[in-house]
Amino acid sequence: MKLSELMPEDAFAPEDGAVEVRGLTLDSRRVEPGFLFAALPGVKTHGRDFIPQAVAQGAAVILTDIAVEGLDIPVLVTDEPAAVLAELAARFYPRQPEHVVAVTGTNGKSSTVEFLRQVWSAAGRDAACLGTLGVTRGTAREVTGYTTPDAVALHRALDALASDGVTHLAMEASSHGLKQHRMDGVAVSVGAFTNLTQDHLDYHPDFADYFVSKELLFSERVAEGGRAVVNVDSEWGRRMAETARQRGLDTVTIGWRGEDLSIREITPRPASQDVSFAWKGAEHSLEIPLVGEFQILNALCAAAIALGDGVETETVLATLRQLEGVPGRLEKVGETREAAPVLVDYAHTPDGLDKLLRAARPHTQGRVIVVFGCGGDRDPSKRQKMGAIAASQADHIIVTDDNPRSEDPAAIRAAVLKGCPEAEEIADRSAAIRRGVSMLGEGDCLLIAGKGHETGQIVNGTTLPFDDREEARKALGEREAAHV
Numbered sequence: 281m282k283l284s285e286l287m288p289e290d291a292f293a294p295e296d297g298a299v300e301v302r303g304l305t306l307d308s309r310r311v312e313p314g315f316l317f318a319a320l321p322g323v324k325t326h327g328r329d330f331i332p333q334a335v336a337q338g339a340a341v342i343l344t345d346i347a348v349e350g351l352d353i354p355v356l357v358t359d360e361p362a363a364v365l366a367e368l369a370a371r372f373y374p375r376q377p378e379h380v381v382a383v384t385g386t387n388g389k390s391s392t393v394e395f396l397r398q399v400w401s402a403a404g405r406d407a408a409c410l411g412t413l414g415v416t417r418g419t420a421r422e423v424t425g426y427t428t429p430d431a432v433a434l435h436r437a438l439d440a441l442a443s444d445g446v447t448h449l450a451m452e453a454s455s456h457g458l459k460q461h462r463m464d465g466v467a468v469s470v471g472a473f474t475n476l477t478q479d480h481l482d483y484h485p486d487f488a489d490y491f492v493s494k495e496l497l498f499s500e501r502v503a504e505g506g507r508a509v510v511n512v513d514s515e516w517g518r519r520m521a522e523t524a525r526q527r528g529l530d531t532v533t534i535g536w537r538g539e540d541l542s543i544r545e546i547t548p549r550p551a552s553q554d555v556s557f558a559w560k561g562a563e564h565s566l567e568i569p570l571v572g573e574f575q576i577l578n579a580l581c582a583a584a585i586a587l588g589d590g591v592e593t594e595t596v597l598a599t600l601r602q603l604e605g606v607p608g609r610l611e612k613v614g615e616t617r618e619a620a621p622v623l624v625d626y627a628h629t630p631d632g633l634d635k636l637l638r639a640a641r642p643h644t645q646g647r648v649i650v651v652f653g654c655g656g657d658r659d660p661s662k663r664q665k666m667g668a669i670a671a672s673q674a675d676h677i678i679v680t681d682d683n684p685r686s687e688d689p690a691a692i693r694a695a696v697l698k699g700c701p702e703a704e705e706i707a708d709r710s711a712a713i714r715r716g717v718s719m720l721g722e723g724d725c726l727l728i729a730g731k732g733h734e735t736g737q738i739v740n741g742t743t744l745p746f747d748d749r750e751e752a753r754k755a756l757g758e759r760e761a762a763h764v
């Protein structure tokens with residue numbers, strides 16, 4: 281594409297309009313001949329430090345926020361280069377699924393988009409979802425490594441999906457993604473909100489900034505005339521709904537306190553839950569084959585979005601009755617010969633861990649045993665809180681490592697243990713899981729929290745292969761072999 285096709289005429293010198301742009305990137309390491317390199321300010325450094333590398337690799341245009349002298353290629357300077365990059369990406373990759381739903385909130389985004397994909401697919405829509413688990417269409421999954429990919433990767437993915445016939449996309453909107461303009465230029469027809477509790481205070485200076493970043497979905501990203509589906513059980517949700525109403529969005533409220541979708545009752549059964557709710561005044565009762573109240577909240581959020589899209593009530597209810605779980609979210613990986621279950625979950629926030637431990641209790645006659653740790657280079661103020669939550673909800677705790685990244689793993693565990701001084705400490709996650717499995721008695725339940733679907737342990741910049749589900753199955757196998 282020529283520069284003149286990508287940008288308004290006054291954004292570049294007239295003689296530069298004919299420059300051919302062959303690709304876009306914000307990472308100098310990915311520059312190829314003819315690419316536009318967006319040198320963006322970052323948390324650790326500024327992309328302008330890498331302009332020489334980008335030029336050496338053949339960059340044709342630079343987009344940044346401060347004038348750069350001495351280059352013989354066009355340099356476009358703007359106060360908001362990340363936002364401009366996203367607009368360029370939307371022009372470079374012009375196709376998007378016609379109906380894009382974006383889900384935000386601290387917890388429940390991946391589950392909600394996956395459930396929505398299942399409902400749409402059952403209704404015959406060509407549907408996909410995009411988020412922490414990657415891009416999922418049917419049974420195919422492509423990993424992106426982000427909850428909300430960078431603007432170029434995101435617009436490229438949307439274009440590829442639309443070109444491939446996908447009409448309905450449910451995507452996750454992270455606070456990082458919203459604040460960093462990764463989603464600018466996406467025509468979002470529905471925004472949804474699950475909940476807001478503590479997370480990411482390593483990146484956001486305070487909780488208010490975290491809230492305002494999520495609020496951008498409703499204040500800016502959902503298109504004019506679009507819809508908002510908001511869980512209003514928390515004060516934060518009620519504020520989101522207010523923002524959406526002020527924008528003039530068609531605002532649907534859901535949850536225990538929801539006006540449009542009101543939950544009446546959720547009753548746990550051994551491997552499912554009985555759920556009653558009202559949608560626009562009509563009462564419905566059904567059994568959903570998932571455990572954990574939070575999974576029902578996510579499933580009903582997906583249901584409210586689909587019902588608002590015009591999917592038949594019967595199709596929505598029929599899908600909920602056969603809903604498939606999400607990888608690494610309360611995923612049962614096996615059980616002992618005494619039928620004590622082992623479940624892997626992605627709880628990595630205080631609220632997530634609290635909800636997880638509460639979810640296990642009604643299904644457990646004996647002890648709830650939990651193995652977990654906290655991530656390095658992530659909100660350190662979560663650690664002690666998660667320890668304290670485990671201490672108050674679990675019967676036995678094993679504190680271990682979870683992606684220490686650049687931090688000292690022992691210091692992370694020590695911070696967690698401040699909240700649960702009685703816990704066992706086993707640094708090696710594999711050994712911690714084996715210990716948890718070895719302890720299981722009749723009626724007990726083992727929860728392995730924090731890594732869910734992840735397939736690696738990140739230590740000092742290296743990702744070592746590691747999968748909680750495989751480790752748990754191995755440990756269960758060893759336990760059974762020892763019984764023979």
Ligand SMILES: CC(=O)N[C@H]1[C@@H](OP(=O)(O)OP(=O)(O)OC[C@H]2O[C@@H](n3ccc(=O)[nH]c3=O)[C@H](O)[C@@H]2O)O[C@H](CO)[C@@H](O)[C@@H]1O[C@H](C)C(=O)N[C@@H](C)C(=O)N[C@H](CCC(=O)O)C(=O)O
Nearest residue numbers: 306307308320322323324325327330426427428430454456
């Ligand atoms: C905190 C955060 O959002 N970090 C993202 C951010 O990095 P940064 O601000 O630290 O960038 P930087 O290292 O200072 O570099 C500044 C600029 O120079 C560029 N650069 C850097 C080095 C180089 O050699 N060449 C180069 O061009 C970078 O691409 C960047 O544009 O911009 C980078 C480029 O897009 C991202 O890769 C990086 O994601 C890091 C790896 C990350 O871990 N992000 C996580 C926290 C994240 O984004 N998570 C959210 C939310 C998850 C959730 O809700 O649970 C997600 O949406 O995935």
Ligand SMILES: Nc1ncnc2c1ncn2[C@@H]1O[C@H](COP(=O)(O)OP(=O)(O)OP(=O)(O)O)[C@@H](O)[C@H]1O
Nearest residue numbers: 386387388389390391412574609625626627632635
């Ligand atoms: N509605 C909810 N309320 C509270 N906790 C939840 C809820 N839904 C999920 N969780 C917890 O959060 C974990 C992650 O769930 P999920 O992946 O759906 O959320 P997410 O917002 O996509 O998080 P991430 O972007 O980090 O993957 C679950 O394994 C569970 O422990």
Ligand SMILES: N[C@H](CCC[C@H](N)C(=O)O)C(=O)O
Nearest residue numbers: 628654655658682683730731
């Ligand atoms: N998307 C979250 C996931 C955290 C999962 C946990 N395993 C960790 O590494 O802290 C993050 O990057 O903060």
